[in-house]
Structure formats: C-alpha cells, structure tokens
Amino acid sequence: xTDLTAAALPSLAANVxxxxxxxxxxxxxxxxxxxxxxxxxxxxxYLDRLLEAGHTEWGLCGVGVLSFDAxxxxxxxxxxxxxxxxxxxxxGTSAARVIGSIVQYLFVPDDPEAVVAKLADPDTxxxxxxxxxxxxGIDDATGDYSPRDEATLADLDGSASPxxxxxxxxxxxxxxxxxxxxxxxxxxxxxxxxxxxxxxAALVGFAQRLDPGLATWIARNVSFPxxxxxxxxxxxxxxxxxxxxxxFGIRDRWPVRSESxxxxxxxxAFTAGRPPFGEVGVxxxxxxxxxxxxxxxxLNASHQAMSYLGILxxxxxxxxxxxxxxxxxxxxxxxHEEAIPTLRPVPGIDLDAYCDQLIxxxxxxxxxxxxxxxxxxxxxxxxxxxxPVVREQLASGGRIxxxxxxxxxxxxxxxxxxxxxxxxxxxxxxLDELRAIVHDDxxxxxxxxxxxxxxxxxxxxxxxxxxxxxxxxxxxARGAIAALTV
Numbered sequence: 001x002t003d004l005t006a007a008a009l010p011s012l013a014a015n016v017x018x019x020x021x022x023x024x025x026x027x028x029x030x031x032x033x034x035x036x037x038x039x040x041x042x043x044x045x046y047l048d049r050l051l052e053a054g055h056t057e058w059g060l061c062g063v064g065v066l067s068f069d070a071x072x073x074x075x076x077x078x079x080x081x082x083x084x085x086x087x088x089x090x091x092g093t094s095a096a097r098v099i100g101s102i103v104q105y106l107f108v109p110d111d112p113e114a115v116v117a118k119l120a121d122p123d124t125x126x127x128x129x130x131x132x133x134x135x136x137g138i139d140d141a142t143g144d145y146s147p148r149d150e151a152t153l154a155d156l157d158g159s160a161s162p163x164x165x166x167x168x169x170x171x172x173x174x175x176x177x178x179x180x181x182x183x184x185x186x187x188x189x190x191x192x193x194x195x196x197x198x199x200x201a202a203l204v205g206f207a208q209r210l211d212p213g214l215a216t217w218i219a220r221n222v223s224f225p226x227x228x229x230x231x232x233x234x235x236x237x238x239x240x241x242x243x244x245x246x247x248f249g250i251r252d253r254w255p256v257r258s259e260s261x262x263x264x265x266x267x268x269a270f271t272a273g274r275p276p277f278g279e280v281g282v283x284x285x286x287x288x289x290x291x292x293x294x295x296x297x298x299l300n301a302s303h304q305a306m307s308y309l310g311i312l313x314x315x316x317x318x319x320x321x322x323x324x325x326x327x328x329x330x331x332x333x334x335x336h337e338e339a340i341p342t343l344r345p346v347p348g349i350d351l352d353a354y355c356d357q358l359i360x361x362x363x364x365x366x367x368x369x370x371x372x373x374x375x376x377x378x379x380x381x382x383x384x385x386x387x388p389v390v391r392e393q394l395a396s397g398g399r400i401x402x403x404x405x406x407x408x409x410x411x412x413x414x415x416x417x418x419x420x421x422x423x424x425x426x427x428x429x430x431l432d433e434l435r436a437i438v439h440d441d442x443x444x445x446x447x448x449x450x451x452x453x454x455x456x457x458x459x460x461x462x463x464x465x466x467x468x469x470x471x472x473x474x475x476x477a478r479g480a481i482a483a484l485t486v
Contacts, residue, residue, distance in 0.1 A: 001245060004252045006080040009098065013249045016084070019100035021051045026059035026103045029123055030275075031184075033165055034130040035062035035072055040099065041085055041233040041258035043128060043189055047101040049280040058275040061104040061124075063115055065131075065151070065165055073107040075253035081105055084244055084255040088366040095260075096248045108168070112161040119172025120181070125272040127172075128187040129199065131165055133380040134429060135190070136202040140383035141453030145205025148429075156209050166206035173207075173222065174214050183221040185271045189229050192384055193296050194289070196226035196267065225267035228292040230299065232361060233258040234369040259367050261357075265291040290346040297339045298351075299358055301385040305334050305402065306362070307374040308409035311425070312418050313477040318369040322362035330481045331359065334402035342392040372425035378410060379430045379451050391455055400464055401484060408468035409477060411445050414438045419476050442469055 002008050009018045030047065032039060043060075050058050062081075064073055076083070081102045088094045106115050118124060129135075137147030147153060147166075155167030162171045173183055186203060188195035203222070207215035234240075236254055244255045266277060268284040278284050285291070303318075309330075310321040321327040335355045343351065375381075390403045413424050414434050428434065430450065437444050443466060446456030455461065471480040 001251050002249055004079045004082055004084065004098065004250050006082065009082075012098070015096065016248050016250065017095070017097040019048065019052065019098065021054070021056060021100070023059075023100050023103055025056050026051060026101075027057045027123060028059040028061035028104050029057055030059070030126045030128060031061045031063060031118055031124055032128045032130070033063045033065060033168075034132075034135075035064060035069070035076075035102070035105070036130060037236055037256050037258075038229075038231065038233045039130045039189065040083060040102075040256045041087075042229055042231050042262065042264065043130075044099055044101045045085055045097075045262075046264065046277065046280050046282060047275065048097070048099045050275050050277075051101055053279060055275055059103045060101050061106065061118055062102050063118075063168075064105070064107045065163070065168075067109065069107060070109070072254065073105055073110075076102065076105050078253060084248065084250050084252045086244060086248070086255060086257045087260045088257065088364070089260040090360055090364045090366075092364075092366040094247065094366070096244070096250070098250075108163055112163055112168070115168055116162065116171050116175070119168060119184070120175035120179070122176075122181045124172075124184050126185045126187050126270070126274065127169060128189055129165065130189050132377070133190060133192055133384055134377055135165060136192075136198050137166070137205070138198055138201055140380070140451065141449050143201070145202055147206070152206070156206070158210075166203055169203055170207045170210065170214065170218075173218055174211070177214065177217050177221075183218070183223075183271050185223045185225065185274070187225055187227065187266075189227060191229065191296065191300055193292055193388065194226055195292075196224035196269075200224040221271065223269045223271040225269040226288040226292065227267065228263070228265040228288055228295050230263040230295055231258050231261060232367060232369055234367060235373055239368075257367070259361060259364060261361055263295075285347075290344045291349075293343055294346050294349065294351070294354065296385050297342060297389050298335055298355060300381070301339060301389060302331050302335065302358065302362070303374040304378070304382060304386050304410075305331060305406045307371040308378075308406060308413045309477040309481060310371050311375070312409055312412060312472075314418060314420055314422075316371060317365075318371060318374070319363050319365040319367070321371070322359060323365075326478060326481055326485070328359060329485045330402065331362075333485055334406075337399050338393055338402050339389050341396070341398050342389050375413070375425065376427045377429060379428050379434060382407075382410065383451055387452070387455060390461060394455075394458055394460060400461065401468070404461065404464035405468040405471070405480060405484060407445075407465055408472055408480075411438050411442050411469065412472055414445075
C-alpha cells in the first residue's frame, strides 16, 4: 500500500496512470473556487490532459471558502495536491489516473489577502466556479440578486477582508482595474441554466451595492461564458477510499470516483485568453443553451423525478430505481412526454438516443450514486431543473402529470418520513420553512414564492398536484407511479 505523494508516483502500480509533466514548471493561471468531487472529476481532469499535452501554463490554484473546505486543504497538502480519479464504465470496468493539475490551494479563512492577491495577479486569466445552485444569491422567482449567506452579507456591510465568493472576486477585479490590469474571465461550471448569465448577475449585483463604478467596469470588461457540464460523481466515502486502496494500492485521503462518461460544452467567450480546450474534448460553441436545456431538463430533472419517489418507496441508490421497470417507464414518460417537447434542436444530438444513454448511465451499479445526494437543497434545484418544464408545458397545453407527481413526492418527502417510517434524508437551507408549510397545509407549498414564484397559482398545476398527493396517500409511491403509467 502506497501513500499518495509526488515522490511516490514512480512506485505506483502499472494499472495507475500518473502525470509525466513537470509539475514544478506549471503556472496556475486558472483559479477555481469550490474544489469538490465534481470539479476534480471534470475541469481539473480536462486541464490535467492539457498539461500532459505540454500546455503547462494552464494549471489550477484551488480556493476553499467555507469552513468545511479545511478538510480538502489538509488532504491535498498531505498529498502534494495530488489525488486519484477512478472512472467506472457501465460494465463495471474501472481506470485510475492520478491528477496533477492542482498545483496550489488557498483557504480563505487562513489568509483572505493571499486569495485576493492571486485574483489580482496579472497571470490569472480565468476564475472558475463550482459553488452550487444556491451559491450565487439569485432569487429563482425574480431573477434578482438577493444574497442570504452570512459571509456575503458581511462583505456587503463592509467587513475588513472579503470572505465570500462575490466579495473576493469583486475585490480582485477592483485591484486589477485600479492597476490597469485586464479583467479575468469568470467561468461558472455549476448546473444552472445560463450559468454565465447567473454569475454575471451575481457579481455585478454584488458590486453595484458597494461601488456602482466598479459594477459598470465589470459589466463592460468581464466575460462570463455559459457552459454545460456533465459527469455523474458521487460523494467520496470511506468505502470509496477502501476500494481505491484495494484495487489500485493507493492510500488516498480524498480520491474521486465518477462514471466514465464526460461532457463539457463551453461558450467560446474569454476576456484574457483560454487554454486550447478543444484539444482535450471540450465542445467550444457559440450557443450553449440547447445543450444545457437538454442536460438540465433531462438528466438533472430526472434525478429529481426518481429521487423523491424512490426514497419514499424505500430505495437508497440511483441504480436501484433505474433498473426497476416501473421507475424506468416513469422516467421515460417524463423525458419524452414532458421534457423533450420543451427543448430546441440540439446540434449533433439524437434526443431519443440521449435518453437511452441516460437510463444506461443511471442504471450503473458500479457508480453507487445515492438518491440522497440528488435531493440536497431541492428548493434550489427544482426551480432550475423541473419547474421550467412545467411552466412551458402549461403554456403550450402539454402534459404535466409526471412532474406534478414529482412535486407531490417532494412535499411528502418534506414531511420527514418514508412509507416504512424511516426518516427522509432532507437537507435544505429552507427546510424549516418548507416543513412548516407542508405540515400545516400541503396545498400551500405551491404558494411558496421563493420556489414557485407565480407558477403555483396556475389552476391546472394545482389540480394536478393535489390529485398526485391524493394518489400517493392512497397508493404509495410505487402505486401512484403505476396508476400514472398505465
């Protein structure tokens, strides 16, 4: 068994691919905020490929903002910023690669000034983000900038050193403006429709409250490319660590296991240059929207569709429900009858084949992705993934009964117990408010404006939701799905 360090790379097993480039010569021209599992399975992996191809000016400096990011700081520090990425194909075969693209890691609570200095450094060309759907402070119902987290509010009140994501970005850009240094690109890699537009609204909205002149400069000089990112990446567990140790002989504090499938569609709009992403499989396009709508409304919304009903019925893993013919028929019904009618043509994509591919990916037992992971912060995810489908179907007169059953399943899930009496794995920043609503009057959930805006007042949606609630109460999750798919 080998502890993962730079010195140990030559001694790793032959079935583990390792960096052959000189990591000491790598320049970290990309700063990434939010170094979690997905980033390390996706962007960091693509950049590792570029470094391997000789483009050594495009390394990564990771930044942790939240207190729990200290664990990532410590894990990477002990391993010279290296980690193992294990990718697993649907047939269960795995491949391992030690990723070397992260060459620096900064933790904001340790030294916020070091982070701002890195952002202001003329060598920094891109700042990428995976800060989750809720990390931007954009009100889903209105589209306005409306932050709720303590760090951002403290920065807006004039705290001594910025500690929030938007506060750090704004201060780094202020220093660049004052020094006559061109702006960097802000590249969101979060699963949000129009993620570049969302990042722009957040950063400009933050700056507007502190310095309108800076907000104007940012709006004129910073590029915010939209992107669509895709790779199913479960949370790392002790089971993951043990499997990596057993199969590949590596003792890694924080490995990543993901599916073998990968996709990144990126708008080619950069302020200060970019890596040759196209050389390593990134699709550079002028218009990302058709691809992102496909992914958000088919893959991400399907995760919501399967998870609440699956959890209520007693399932724990994605592959459990996605190899169950009842759930597969339900998901296909949602995809083909409700989601696809809202999509534009997607260049180069056969949507029927894409749906088949999704079912195969979801059904991979080797990934062992949990339903609980899919339902974290549902009040942020549902408005971005599922409710746009409902809104467009209502406008066109299309079907909404699959989506209504998902919303009804969410409301029962919020009550706190599965059908067998087990506690539901509910994690949501609005959980107390939501539970109070559904316990008092489940019908009132549709009136909760932070999630539904004005959509909940639609008479057809209310009727479908209440009918689905009644079906769940009478038949349970499996029975309600069966009644719908007959």
